[in-house]
Amino acid sequence: MPDATQPAPTPINGPLASRYVDVANVAWEKTRFEGVEWKILMEDKERGLLTALMRWAPGARLPLHEHVEIEQTFVLDGSFEDHQGVCTAGNYVWRPQGSRHEAWTRTGATMLAVFLSPNRFFDQG
Template structure:
């Protein structure tokens, strides 16, 4: 299983499970030091477990061995100063801002 690119510089993905019809994904995300994920909305619960390194947002830093989840409708921008590998479980894809606000064509 190979690491693949994402639309975000410094972040690569290894998909472990995907149901495109339902929008569900379980994946590993590899963050290079200094990588950021722009402001986005969670359409459904997101769960993340940090395997190595750390990542954070306005609520704080999540380090190796820690778990964090985001409730549906929440917004945040995430970053990793040192790099990280994260196990992420999405019930629906994140929604990123586009020219008309937050929507599917981001």
């Protein structure tokens, strides 16, 4: 409830308006990787920005790829891992620009991922 001493916020329309996403009504989309789906919450194709809710089935795996820019991941449930460690529910990992790895989950996982630029997968040529 707004404070009676504060004026009501002025609605902002157009490019400066906040974008509220009803995540429950965003459809899960399959990715090209078996067992990996996502809900794209924000995407700016011109700049390469992407924020997605990702869902990995047990045993899902991403092949070797490079992070062109920093990647950030917060695990909501389950866990996923790579050769450097395991990220479990309630924990966060970020990977620096230029880092390379494969990633997989044994248990399945749901995570919020933020990409500043698309990953470079080496099977794309």
